[in-house]
Amino acid sequence: MVRCAADLIARNGVAGTSLGDVLAASGAARGSVYHHFPGGRGQLMDEAVRYAGEELGAELHRARSLPLPAALAAIAEIWRSRLIASDYAAGCPIGAGAQAGGTDPDAAAAGREVFLQWDHLLSARLREDGFDDRHADDLAETILASMQGAVVLCRARHSIEPLDRAVAHLQALTERRAAASDGEPTSEESGGEIGGEQIVG
Numbered sequence: 551m552v553r554c555a556a557d558l559i560a561r562n563g564v565a566g567t568s569l570g571d572v573l574a575a576s577g578a579a580r581g582s583v584y585h586h587f588p589g590g591r592g593q594l595m596d597e598a599v600r601y602a603g604e605e606l607g608a609e610l611h612r613a614r615s616l617p618l619p620a621a622l623a624a625i626a627e628i629w630r631s632r633l634i635a636s637d638y639a640a641g642c643p644i645g646a647g648a649q650a651g652g653t654d655p656d657a658a659a660a661g662r663e664v665f666l667q668w669d670h671l672l673s674a675r676l677r678e679d680g681f682d683d684r685h686a687d688d689l690a691e692t693i694l695a696s697m698q699g700a701v702v703l704c705r706a707r708h709s710i711e712p713l714d715r716a717v718a719h720l721q722a723l724t725e726r727r728a729a730a731s732d733g734e735p736t737s738e739e740s741g742g743e744i745g746g747e748q749i750v751g
Contacts, residue, residue: 551576555598560643564595564650564657596656599647603664610668614675619721621675626717629701630710638705645698669694685727693720
C-alpha cells in the first residue's frame, strides 16, 4: 500500500490521492488500512512520502560515488527514467508531499524533512570536491531547486528537454565554481579572455 500510495502521490499529489485510490491500486482490503495504519489516511500519506524519500535517497547515495559531472547526470537520470516511463504523468512525490501543508501537515513535514536530507547529502558531496561550506550549501540548494523545477516543466511540456538543459547548466556551473575555488580565473575575472586572447570591443 505504501508503494502504491507513493506512486499515486507522484501522479496526483497528496490531496488527489484517496484511500479508495490506494486500495484500488494495491488490491488491499479496506480493513487492512486501519490495521497497518491506525492513524488512517494521514499516516499512510506520511509514510508514503518517507518511503519515496528513502527509495530516491538510496539512488542519490549511489550517485555520490561518481565524479561530480557524472553524479549530476545520474541524479537527473533518476527523474528522467520516471518521467519517461510514466509518459510524464509522475513527478516528484517528495515535492508533492512538501506542498500539502494546507490539507496534510504530516505529509508536508515528511516532504520537508526529506528535502533537508537531500540538501545535506548534496552539500556533503560538494565539500568532497573541495567547495567551501558556503558554496557547497548554495550549490546544493541550487541543484535541488533546479532539478525540482525541471521535473515540473517536463511534465507541463511533455518533454525531457527542460531536465537535459538543467543538468547541462548545473554541470557548467559547478565546473566554474570549482575552478574559482581552485583560484583559476573565470572569463569575467580575466577581463573576458578566451583562448588566451583579450576581447576588446
